[in-house]
Amino acid sequence: MVDADPQPTESPAPQRAERTAQQPFLEMRGIVKEFPGARALDGVDLEVRPGEVHCLLGQNGAGKSTLIKTLAGAHQPTSGEILIDGEPVTISDPVAALRLGIATIYQELDVVDGLTVAENIYLGHELASGGVTRRAEAARNTRKLLERLGHTEITPHREVGSLSAAGKQIVSLARALSRDARVVIMDEPSAVLDSEEVGNLHRIVRELTADGVAVVYISHRLEEIRQLGDRITVLKDGRTVAESLVVADTPTDDLIKLMTGRAVEYAFPDRPGVAEDAAPVLEVEDLALGGVFSDVSLTVRAGEIVGLAGLVGSGRSEILETIYGARRATSGTVRVGGKRLRGGVDAAVAAGIGLCPEERKSQGLLLDEPVYRNITLSTFARTARAGLLDEKAERAAAREQVEALDLRPASVERHARTLSGGNQQKALLARWLVHGCRVLLLDEPTRGVDVGARAEIYTLIRRLADDGAAVIVVSSEIPEVLGLADRVLVISDGKAVHEGPAGEIDEHAVLDLVMEGSVA
Amino acid sequence: MSQRSALMGPALRMGGLVLALVLLVVVGVATGGERFWSTGNLITVLSLAAVTGVVSIGMTFVITSGGIDLSVGAVVGLASVWASTLATQYAAQDYGWWVIVVTALAVGLVAGLVNGALVAYGKVPAFIATLAMLAAARGLAEIIAGRRTQVIRDVEPFFDVFQSRPLGVPTIVWIFVVVAAAGWFLLNRTTFGRRTVAVGGNPEASRLAGIKIKRHTLYLYGIAGLTAGIGAVILLARTTAGSSTHGTLLELDAIAAVVVGGTLLAGGRGTITGTVLGVLIFSTLTNVFVLNNLDSSVQAIAKGAIIVVAVLLQQWFAAREKVTST
Numbered sequence: 113m114v115d116a117d118p119q120p121t122e123s124p125a126p127q128r129a130e131r132t133a134q135q136p137f138l139e140m141r142g143i144v145k146e147f148p149g150a151r152a153l154d155g156v157d158l159e160v161r162p163g164e165v166h167c168l169l170g171q172n173g174a175g176k177s178t179l180i181k182t183l184a185g186a187h188q189p190t191s192g193e194i195l196i197d198g199e200p201v202t203i204s205d206p207v208a209a210l211r212l213g214i215a216t217i218y219q220e221l222d223v224v225d226g227l228t229v230a231e232n233i234y235l236g237h238e239l240a241s242g243g244v245t246r247r248a249e250a251a252r253n254t255r256k257l258l259e260r261l262g263h264t265e266i267t268p269h270r271e272v273g274s275l276s277a278a279g280k281q282i283v284s285l286a287r288a289l290s291r292d293a294r295v296v297i298m299d300e301p302s303a304v305l306d307s308e309e310v311g312n313l314h315r316i317v318r319e320l321t322a323d324g325v326a327v328v329y330i331s332h333r334l335e336e337i338r339q340l341g342d343r344i345t346v347l348k349d350g351r352t353v354a355e356s357l358v359v360a361d362t363p364t365d366d367l368i369k370l371m372t373g374r375a376v377e378y379a380f381p382d383r384p385g386v387a388e389d390a391a392p393v394l395e396v397e398d399l400a401l402g403g404v405f406s407d408v409s410l411t412v413r414a415g416e417i418v419g420l421a422g423l424v425g426s427g428r429s430e431i432l433e434t435i436y437g438a439r440r441a442t443s444g445t446v447r448v449g450g451k452r453l454r455g456g457v458d459a460a461v462a463a464g465i466g467l468c469p470e471e472r473k474s475q476g477l478l479l480d481e482p483v484y485r486n487i488t489l490s491t492f493a494r495t496a497r498a499g500l501l502d503e504k505a506e507r508a509a510a511r512e513q514v515e516a517l518d519l520r521p522a523s524v525e526r527h528a529r530t531l532s533g534g535n536q537q538k539a540l541l542a543r544w545l546v547h548g549c550r551v552l553l554l555d556e557p558t559r560g561v562d563v564g565a566r567a568e569i570y571t572l573i574r575r576l577a578d579d580g581a582a583v584i585v586v587s588s589e590i591p592e593v594l595g596l597a598d599r600v601l602v603i604s605d606g607k608a609v610h611e612g613p614a615g616e617i618d619e620h621a622v623l624d625l626v627m628e629g630s631v632a
Numbered sequence: 633m634s635q636r637s638a639l640m641g642p643a644l645r646m647g648g649l650v651l652a653l654v655l656l657v658v659v660g661v662a663t664g665g666e667r668f669w670s671t672g673n674l675i676t677v678l679s680l681a682a683v684t685g686v687v688s689i690g691m692t693f694v695i696t697s698g699g700i701d702l703s704v705g706a707v708v709g710l711a712s713v714w715a716s717t718l719a720t721q722y723a724a725q726d727y728g729w730w731v732i733v734v735t736a737l738a739v740g741l742v743a744g745l746v747n748g749a750l751v752a753y754g755k756v757p758a759f760i761a762t763l764a765m766l767a768a769a770r771g772l773a774e775i776i777a778g779r780r781t782q783v784i785r786d787v788e789p790f791f792d793v794f795q796s797r798p799l800g801v802p803t804i805v806w807i808f809v810v811v812a813a814a815g816w817f818l819l820n821r822t823t824f825g826r827r828t829v830a831v832g833g834n835p836e837a838s839r840l841a842g843i844k845i846k847r848h849t850l851y852l853y854g855i856a857g858l859t860a861g862i863g864a865v866i867l868l869a870r871t872t873a874g875s876s877t878h879g880t881l882l883e884l885d886a887i888a889a890v891v892v893g894g895t896l897l898a899g900g901r902g903t904i905t906g907t908v909l910g911v912l913i914f915s916t917l918t919n920v921f922v923l924n925n926l927d928s929s930v931q932a933i934a935k936g937a938i939i940v941v942a943v944l945l946q947q948w949f950a951a952r953e954k955v956t957s958t
Contacts, residue, residue: 438840461842469840476840478833480900489830490841493823501821543841 143192170347172588185209215288225273380595393582399444405606412582419597466544484510484524513542534565681915690859698899703765708879711864716874729790744857748850773876794869832899
């Protein structure tokens with residue numbers, strides 16, 4: 113691992129942005145974080161100076177979230193070191209992070225809706241004498257903090273649940289300031305805001321940095337980074353690929369180039385090409401879900417894989433869930449084999465649609481039930497006679513799929529909890545294979561699946577298509593969508609902004625569409 | 633190794649319950665001798681367990697699915713007074729003893745379905761919906777009964793049926809046996825049982841697999857209400873009267889028996905065998921205390937201790953299973 117230079121005067125390079133001070137406040141050197149079966153961070157370097165806006169850029173899965181959690185004390189790095197003011201530190205838990213002056217504002221704002229603004233701000237470090245809270249003082253300080261943030265319209269005694277997302281963000285920021293934070297980490301803060309609110313947020317960030325507070329800013333909107341950022345660190349595959357680039361001197365094109373391309377190239381199965389006369393199996397027309405997406409039309413033919421590419425929050429998962437009937441469409445129609453689908457999930461399942469949801473564990477599996485019962489979850493009623501379960505038939509059907517999909521370990525009696533991510537995914541695919549699905553909707557089929565098992569999942573998906581299924585794949589990993597699908601739809605802000613053969617567009621162009629297409 | 637522990641877990645848990653029951657019996661024999669270990673006394677234990685037992689079977693289904701039903705005791709009271717009103721008694725005299733039975737079952741079932749509709753379609757938390765039913769059913773029972781005990785007279789065939797002793801065992805004990813057996817079969821061998829476990833284990837995954845979880849939830853509370861109706865019939869037969877105070881705090885005994893038996897309060901795992909053992913443990917405990925002329929307050933403390941120990945053991949088993957399986 114790279115050693116930190118003990119001489120602080122030597123570290124800063126001379127030509128960097130002028131409004132940053134010389135001595136870095138926070139340094140990360142060679143941070144590695146391993147999870148069982150996966151290396152989330154594989155050598156991250158980061159240097160943040162007082163008073164700067166340091167942008168963190170990287171695709172999904174690049175390691176941004178893990179990095180934030182490491183700084184916030186939620187994860188312990190496997191190796192590498194973190195220095196504050198040049199001194200090595202250990203951030204053992206979130207309280208330690210706050211004590212060191214590191215405050216984190218997560219995307220899903222962690223405020224308590226039922227408490228007041230002042231109570232939220234002093235949550236965990238209440239102003240109290242002998243256990244009795246000093247409410248007046250807390251309110252007074254809260255008012256001062258909100259004044260500093262330019263939001264005097266938020267009163268200390270207001271219930272946080274009644275605030276908008278932007279208001280809650282202000283409360284989170286005030287909480288960070290109440291802790292005397294010296295660096296504030298903001299995870300996609302603009303994603304939940306409208307353009308006026310974004311302008312306001314930028315003003316606050318500038319004021320904070322003018323006071324000497326450093327801001328680590330994560331955003332997918334390149335335009336925003338250009339307006340606000342001083343320096344950029346780019347992550348890819350858990351590694352820092354470019355450190356502390358000066359925003360003003362770095363063309364957008366270079367940034368996208370740095371983010372794209374994979375260290376590990378996945379082997380994708382060949383595309384046999386869809387027959388011209390293949391029948392359309394799934395027809396979606398002008399589908400809309402109020403406030404999330406609109407005007408989505410697509411047709412998937414037998415044997416075809418259609419990929420949906422887009423950022424988190426672009427509406428891609430919601431499109432799948434609406435087709436599946438798990439969300440009620442505001443308008444539009446879904447047809448399977450020419451027949452219009454009406455009703456909820458059970459109607460979709462009966463029509464031969466299967467969904468492998470994004471959150472395998474919370475949405476897909478019965479973790480404490482044996483594998484075979486997970487595989488037959490949508491078919492046990494069919495194999496049953498007069499309401500009596502036929503577990504022998506269920507086990508046999510499950511065993512057949514376990515063998516066909518090479519699910520390991522090859523036991524149908526193990527609890528789903530004990531399987532690896534890849535094998536859990538196979539169990540979900542097996543469920544729909546037993547069911548005999550004509551349409552498969554796969555949401556992030558390789559999330560949490562290790563590299564080796566990915567190729568297997570890809571081959572499997574292609575085989576399903578070859579057997580006549582119509583498949584839609586959603587993935588945050590653009591190369592995956594492009595490598596696997598026949599045709600790709602690029603989704604940005606709830607709209608399809610591009611549709612075409614997957615072979616005729618590259619990662620660079622897709623990123624350009626989804627990032628530049630959504631400027632605040 | 634993990635496969636073994638997955639199989640051993642339930643067996644171990646059942647073993648613990650059987651051991652606790654055997655210990656209680658040993659204490660009973662040691663302190664009560666013949667008075668405890670006699671056919672007459674053992675049948676008394678079972679007779680007194682019948683109402684809680686039957687209601688606990690229904691409760692097992694609701695809890696396995698991740699719900700709770702606080703209203704069963706009050707519904708037992710309501711069903712008992714409705715079935716014993718003079719109007720019902722006259723109808724029973726005219727048409728037959730079964731009118732009383734059908735009335736009790738119907739009242740229980742309807743109350744259960746109302747609970748189920750509120751929880752499944754009204755999205756009212758089960759705790760609140762059934763708490764409201766508890767209050768309302770008890771109040772309605774008081775109005776119907778006029779706060780008086782309604783003795784059943786002149787319906788001799790009713791008692792001929794329910795106070796008989798086929799094979800030397802009271803009919804009400806047979807009812808408990810039959811309901812428990814039916815419950816075991818329903819939970820372990822039918823699609824209904826599989827759905828119950830699935831909905832309790834992961835409602836979202838069940839919904840996305842195409843299971844109609846709302847309709848299923850409605851049925852589950854219907855079952856709990858139906859078993860409360862059966863419980864009312866047993867009480868009518870045993871006490872020969874309907875009363876608005878019948879079944880008071882029965883819901884707590886039922887929940888205690890279910891949880892001590894090993895059904896997860898959070899849902900996803902349910903065991904009828906465990907519930908039956910839980911019911912027998914509490915009913916034997918009561919018997920041992922009564923035979924020894926011990927204070928019922930001390931008995932309540934012992935009951936509390938059993939509940940705590942059982943749940944602590946459950947958590948210990950669960951933690952161990954998780955460690956060995958990963």
